[in-house]
Amino acid sequence: MNDKLYDIETIVGMNKLYKTLLDEVDTGIHVINKNSKTIVYNRKMAEIESMDRDDVLHKNLLDVFSFHGKQNSTLIETLHTGQVKRRKKQTYFNNKGKEITTINDSFPIKNKGEIVAVVEIAKDVTQLERMIKENVLQKKNSNFTFDQIIGDSEPMQAVIEEAKRATRTASSVLIVGDTGTGKELFAQSIHNGSHRSSGPFISQNCAAIPDSLMEGLLFGTKKGAFTGAVDRPGLFEQANGGTLLLDEINSLDLALQAKLLRAVQEKTIRRVGDMQEKKIDVRIIATMNEDPIDAINERRLRRDLYYRLSVVTLLIPSLNERKDDIWLLINHFIDKYNALFEMNVEHISEAAKAVLYQHHWPGNVRELEHTIEGTMNMIMDENVIDIANLPISFLKRYPFHKKHAQTIDRNIINFDNNKEEVQPLQTKMYELEKAYIQRVLEVHNHNISRTATKLGISRQSLQYRLKKFGL
Known part of the structure; x- marks a missing residue:
């Protein structure tokens, strides 16, 4: 009696050991019996196939998975032919329609010359x-x-x-x-x-x-x-x-x-x-x-x-370094999403422009496009993007004031009331930017990283400007 009890305890212990080993290996293992029903299905195989084990165990393989075209299950092929298959690629679909691709080793288990089960070891190559x-x-x-x-x-x-x-x-x-x-x-x-x-x-x-x-x-x-x-x-x-x-x-x-x-x-x-x-x-x-x-x-x-x-x-x-292009990009994205959404937005108001101009645009052009796309999703019958249509995050962060629409990012430059001193804006801005960068460089002993940090721009942006100004 004690020997029999010991044998049962041994069997139970070995079963637990096998189950633990099956679930710990980083390879998919799937076993079907001679009736094509799943009898072993380890945790890795469930991960590969995005399945719950209860949906696979003790069910006919072909009732759970589908194989398109001339492809067949490598498990079923081995069950029918008795031939070992090595490193065979297989693409199939789970019961939710998800496509899975694996490289399989499949081999039969025989008892007295008869196939009683088929074991498959699978490597996931779906990704x-x-x-x-x-x-x-x-x-x-x-x-x-x-x-x-x-x-x-x-x-x-x-x-x-x-x-x-x-x-x-x-x-x-x-x-x-x-x-x-x-x-x-x-x-x-x-x-x-x-x-x-x-x-x-x-x-x-x-x-x-x-x-x-x-x-x-x-x-x-x-x-x-x-x-x-x-x-x-x-x-x-x-x-x-x-x-x-x-x-x-x-x-x-x-x-x-x-x-x-x-x-x-x-x-x-x-x-x-x-x-x-x-x-x-x-x-x-x-x-x-x-x-x-x-x-x-x-x-x-x-x-x-x-x-x-x-x-x-x-x-x-970055977009923050070329803000003059924002309006061109906005118009482009309006045209793009007019076509995609079958809408007829004509333009963006000056007030909305003023709010967008204040933003730093850390996500650059991609962020601007997503902003316009999100805005146009909220529009009903309007044909102009106005402040009320902008994402709420912008409205909370950048309260609108009328003066923003009139003086977008404008700097006041003092000069004597002498017409000869007045230069084209582009020329004046070029000279001011060059002189300012040169001065900050000197203060920081021409250290690129510290100068860029002080100016609030990236190293590559500063390097671009140094090249542009010949500094």
Whole structure:
């Protein structure tokens, strides 16, 4: 009796052990019996398929998941054929219609020659598949040109001219600017204005991808390099003959930055797990939303990679530094959302302009667009955007006074009542700005960081002005 009790306790304990092990492994495990019903379904598999275990366990597999086209369940195929399947990719849908892609190893369990169950070990590649599809879409939608960049202000026109000159060569370009300033618009315009315009344009945000996936995404993978690896070209190969835009390059792991540097210098890449070098012809455009020197000092950017990428450097001014362009942008966004929303808004009132002009616009052009889109969502039958239509956050932060509409950001300049002293406004503003920056530079011993902080502008904005004024 005691022996039997001990055996039962052992069995119960072993069952708990197996269940714990199944739920702790970082690989999906799914087991069906000979009737196609699920008998084992671990926690990782439930995460991969976004399912509750109760919705899968003890149910027929084909009643829960769907397989489109000629694809069939690798579990069911193994149950019917008895053949082991290794590293087979499968795309299917859960009961909520969510698409899932896995790399599977499936093998039968036999008892006296008869298949009694099938075990499947699955690796999730849904995210990687989605990223590849997104890159294909980005490749097809690289339609921006310089004519579509909105801005008549002096800072904007200067950087547009610099970018146009960069279309003549295949040198690497580093575009520096705050979030929302339109860095990708410049990258696409450079590509479409160059001799590479007929080639692919592929864009990838480096901050959006885990380090564990980024190397394979950039350089490709060779079949057998790791469990589930298949022969797949990376972004460099996909962009061959064209342009590869690497957004937020400073988000890349430093070890991966070293591999990227080698690819840019040698013009060759090697797929993960491969021994063979492949020649590439790709122009690299990289973007950053912070000062490169700060990123280097804080070990987020390799100094040698910075020098390689910054053959041409473009400093995109923030919206706060080119406020003269706000009205052009507002009119553009009104036209855009009139078409999308089937509305007939004609313009924005001077009073509403005055409120918007006071805002610092930390989100830059993107924030302005979202503000206009949100405003037009609140409009009923009006054909003019007025103060009452603006987001409540603006009205609370910037109380409107009539004088704002009459004197938007105007400075009073004293001069003698002598007509010969009166100069064109643009000339006077240019001289005043140059003299003031020069004076603040001298006070801070020409230290760029301290001068920029004192002036309340970014380092790249100050560098732009120093270049503009020849200081």
